[in-house]
Every structure is written in structure tokens, then in C-alpha cells.
Amino acid sequence: MNRQLHVISTGQQSKEEFGRIASTIHEYVDGFHLREKKWTAKELVAAIQSLSEQGVPLEKIIVNDRGDVAHSMKTGGVQLAHHSMDASLVKKAFPALQIGCSVHSLAEAMGAEKKGANRLLYGHIFSTASKPGVPPRGLRELGEIVQNVTIPVFAIGGITPGNVEEVLATGVEGIAVLSGILKANDPLEAVLEYRKKMKGEG
Template sequence: MKSIKSDLRLYAVTDQRWTGKQSLVDQVEDAIKGGVTCVQLREKSMDDQAFLAEALIIKDLCQRYDIPLFINDNVDVAIACQADGIHVGQEDMASDLVRKRVGPDMLIGVSVHSVAEALIAVENGADCLGYGAMFATATKDDADVLTIEGLRQVCAAVDIPVVAIGGIDHENIGQLAGTGIAGVAIISAIFGASDIEKASRDLKILAEHVVDSDLNNEGGQ
């Protein structure tokens, strides 16, 4: 299995609500220029044809910068655009069934909310996990806010990378230090920023501090 831990440090999840003056492609390119290490294309309202057309453009952009692209939820689109990964939630297709669809090479990320869900995802072949929501977020109104201790327990329970997600921004990201995460997944603090490239650059520094604090603690044990 490909090691993707370093690719997850600053994981940008797209959201069309902030497009306007810039296209989504321009926004994603600014985020990558600022230091984003992974992109997840998330489209809940597009039909498959429009989603695929957009995915092919974003895939080409990510390839040019050597950044992995994950597709959210839609396995057919992920296969058709030859994405690097597919990310599914607990209410989507189970990761073992996803693996049968996408084959051995595509990465699979799974959203989890507990140690039990995390262990099942690992058993079913997940390559990485997303845990959250960590903080209140307007992006997903129905998301329950989970605890930092719960995040720490999930990271300790599995041997694959875990990314924290949900309401993470410049002000609260430091609270995630010491949890064992491989990175942070961020939506509005990147794509809702007036200067996406600068926001990404600043968040990359903060994310590296959070992740490296865990690595330094491991080295001192």
C-alpha cells in the first residue's frame, strides 16, 4: 500500500458556495500554490455528468502539481476520472464494497466518529480516516461535534493515517496538537478566505506545527 501520510497534512475539501469572482479551478490552484497537500472534490448537488466534467479538470490540475485528488462519495466519478482516491461516509457504500469496485490501487478514505467505526473501516481496507466534526461548522449543519479525546483514541487504535475535519481554522487548529493526526481537512478556512493562497500558506505552517509536535513527542519516548 502506498504511504500517503505526508500527503494528508493540509487536506483541502472543496465547496462551491464560495465560488464567484474565481472559478473552482482557480480556487483550487491558489490553495495548492499556498501549500495544500491533498484535494478532495466534494459536489453534493451535481449530476454525474457535470461532476465528472469538473473532476477531469481538477484531476489534470492536481496532476500538474503532483497533488493527490480524492473524490467525495461518488465511486463512478472516481473511477472515470482515475482519481487517486475516493472518500466515503458511514452512510455511503461500505469500504470493502468500494474496494471491489475501484480495485487495489485507488486509495480509500472513510469518515468515522468512533473507535468502533475506525476499526471496521480498517478491517474493510481503508487507507486513511477522517474524524469529526471537531468544531462547530456551517458547512455541515447536522454534524455532531466530537471530542479531542475521541480523536486521540481513534489515532491510537489504528495504524493508518487519521485526518481531523470540521470547523478547523487558524484559531482552533492548535488544540489538535498531541492527538496523533496526520493532518487536517479544511473547507471554509481555505475556500471562504479572501486570499486563498495566503490562507493556505498560513494553515500549512500551523498544520505542520501540530503534526510535528506529535512526531517530536514520539521521538522523545
């Protein structure tokens, strides 16, 4: 099975900086989540246009929270968080939109599937500076979620090339990474290292 690798934007990089990295690594990445809470809808649209002009396929772009922007720009989907509109409402408004839901428990995962989510993101698995102050959830519940839903599940949080093998062993569809790639000195080298480990090489 070819596992997927998603990259989550940091909320700290400029549109230009993120675009430079994304255009360099997109061939090896299945999804880019624009998780930019401070950007307006207009700024998100401009970033998506710019990514597309730099060769990043629209279907690889996932817009956090804003189903309207994702739908209007024909991106690969939306990623809904706790604070977002309910998945069932988004589904009703934009029936063709791929909806990802961020979940933090088995109950939330099953609820999101019922509401029409097309994929789930569960975390954080390991402790990570990207989620300070919240204890990591580990792999046990991740495995339970994979067993109890029929939609693809992604794992996030503290995932490195060193632990990717045990994460994939739970049966997840893929992993999502923020700092391990976007904060690496050489993001392309980092992506290739993740890919190597995901294929069980090296």
C-alpha cells in the same frame, strides 16, 4: 513529520470558482475533496478534467462517494460517507483505489479499517457553521482513534490556524478544512497561515 492539509469543496461554489482557487493553492495542499452532492457523474468528470488542465495533479483529487468516477479518472482516491457504498464493495470493484472513510466514532473507525479503508476522516472536532445543529465531538475520541487504528487519520470540522496545534498533538496524519480556506477572503493567504502553524511556526 510533514502533516497533510486537505481542502473540502463547499458544495456551493461553481466549478469555475473552485477551479480558480484550487489552481492558486494546490502547491500547498495535499488533497482536494470534491464533495459535490448535486453534481452528476458527468459534471464531476468535467470538473476533474478542468482541474487537471489548470495544473492540479490528479493524485491530489479525491472524489466523494463516487468510486467509479475516482477510478475512471485515476484520481488520488474516493471519500466514502455514511450514505455511500460499503468500503469493502468499493475495494472489491476497484482494488487499487485509495479509499477514505468518514467516521464519527471509534467503533466506526475500527470497522472502516477492517473493511479496507486506507485512511479515515473524523469529525467534526469543533463547532462549525459547516455542520450546523450537531454538537462537536472534541479531541478525546480523535486521540483514541489514532491510537487504535494503523491507517492514517485526518481531523475535520472547525479547524483554524488558532487550534491546529492541539489537533496535530493527537498524532493525526493531517487536517481537512472547508470554510477556513474556501470561504477566506484570500484563500492563498489562509493556506499559508495553516501551513505556518502546522510547521509550528508563528
